Amino acid sequence: MPEPLIRIAKTDDEDELAVLDRVTWSTLHAVAPEPQPPYQPFFDERHPAEDFLVAEADGRVLGYVRLAHPTPLASNAHVLAIQGFVVAEEARGRGVGRALIRAAVTEARSRGARRLTLRVLGHNTPARALYESEGFAVEGVLPQEFLLDGAYVDDVCMGRAL
Template sequence: MRADIAPLRDEHFSQLREVLDVVAREGRYLAFLQAPPMEEAFAFYRNILERDCPAVVAVANGRVVGWCDVLPTHGESRAHVGIIGLGLMPEYRGRGIGAALMRAALERAWAKGFTRIELTVRADNVRAKRLYERLGFTLEGTLRHAFRVNGEYFDSLFMGLLRHET
């Protein structure tokens, strides 16, 4: 399965929210367990576009199947730092699409002036951790009991990438 990587646009919002919901409901990858209401999700996506944040989607057979964005952190002293987010429909994983999404988003982030990108990943998500390491991210710490799903706690790994390391 092949996918094209494209900048996020308004016409992607509905399908992107559907992908977000599928990934969230898996209960393994995101901080929330279902997508926010349509109006809230669309407002979030509009804000990404208005702020010109690095954001790309993967499109296969005319459908959005994944996304990657780099959102700025808060505070002037951290204006150089972005937080990366990524999600991909289950049937499109393991095909290099996640890496392509991340490379495209990182390229846009560097061009926007970010010099540090951060992410968190659940410690039991070994496949994603390997991907992030292949792209140059390094482990910077463990956040104990950072996630709780159905009463079960999971640690999260904190990873970072500096501009000069890519």
């Protein structure tokens, strides 16, 4: 697989991103119910294309990361949060996720952020290991925050300085 190109999403990416989002849905990382038809638009007022970085190789979208402000408060404007991160199954373990996280750090800096935060489910060991290897640290844990597949799962808050 060639090195992925990381770029800002375009509105033309909507259908491919929506399908990727649906086929990768799992309680390993999702707390919302599995999407069912009729599907909601991928991009909307709260999730515009410019908030997404897309990994692409051979003309195919292999993953995305979404950067957004965690709150609309001016006092919190120096913080960006990763609020969505997906890598296609066939691209996992090939550096696509790492490339997306590194691009998110670079993009957050270019947007003037001083901190980058995220939330990850406690049982999502692969994602937590990736985030830790890229400089994120656990900053808090909400114990048993979600009930998924009959088990209570922690919500882990992580962040890093930029």
